[in-house]
Amino acid sequence: MASTGLQLLGLVLAVLGWACGALVCAAPLWRVSAFVGGELVIAQVQWEGLWMNCLSQTTGQIQCKTYDSTLALPKSAQAARGLTVLSLLLCLLALMLGVAGAKCTHCMGDANQASKARLARIAGLLFVVSGLAYLIPICWTAHAVIRDFYNPTVAAPLKRELGPALYLGWLASVLLLAGGSLLHVGSTPPGARALAFFGRATKDNPPTGAAGEAKQQEKSFV
DSSP states (O other), X not given: OOOHHHHHHHHHHHHHHHHHHHHHHHOSOXXXXXXXXXXXXXXXXXXXXXXXXXXXXXXXXXXXXXXXXXTTSOHHHHHHHHHHXXXXXXXXXXXXXXXXXXXXXXXXXXXOHHHHHHHHHHHHHHHHHHHHHHHHHHHHHHHHHHHHHTOTTSOGGGOXXXXXXXXXXXXXXXXXXHHHHHHHHHTSOTTXXXXXXHXXXXXXXXXXXXXXXXXXXXXXXX
């Protein structure tokens, strides 16, 4: 009724996407210092993330400090926090539903395959929604960084570049979207659409067994 290989592949990709997303959420590498003034000696590099910012020096020392107040952050940072946390929580819910609804597990018994496939399809949709929710703050932050970088009114010390966490965030979103899609497709019965199509066709064209024979007999009498 469901393709076990597609289900397992979708779950593995989604779990990898969730792990990458959790790493990106915690890493203070969303934005890094941009050196556009032509300086040859770089003494300090500043890293900024959702929860803390760090200062790396050429001596190898790294000092990190969490943000004092969430309300003092810009609205974009608060929205990015909320969307990333919501995406990770949706991934956890989807993972539980996906494991329970996978064909290779016995969480709901082997006799209730239709309900298991339905749970797996819901899990796939949740993975897709979480991937989209995670993609929004990544693209939003990248757009803000690029806009400020090319804005001539922004001072050079305040300019930032795209951090490695953003690239890893894009990878996490792609993994979640791909994993959710494969899980949903692998949990869909292969003949569902064909049965629906042929069922509609039979309704439009009812069988002409006895009715056809009766009409032929009437024509013959005439």
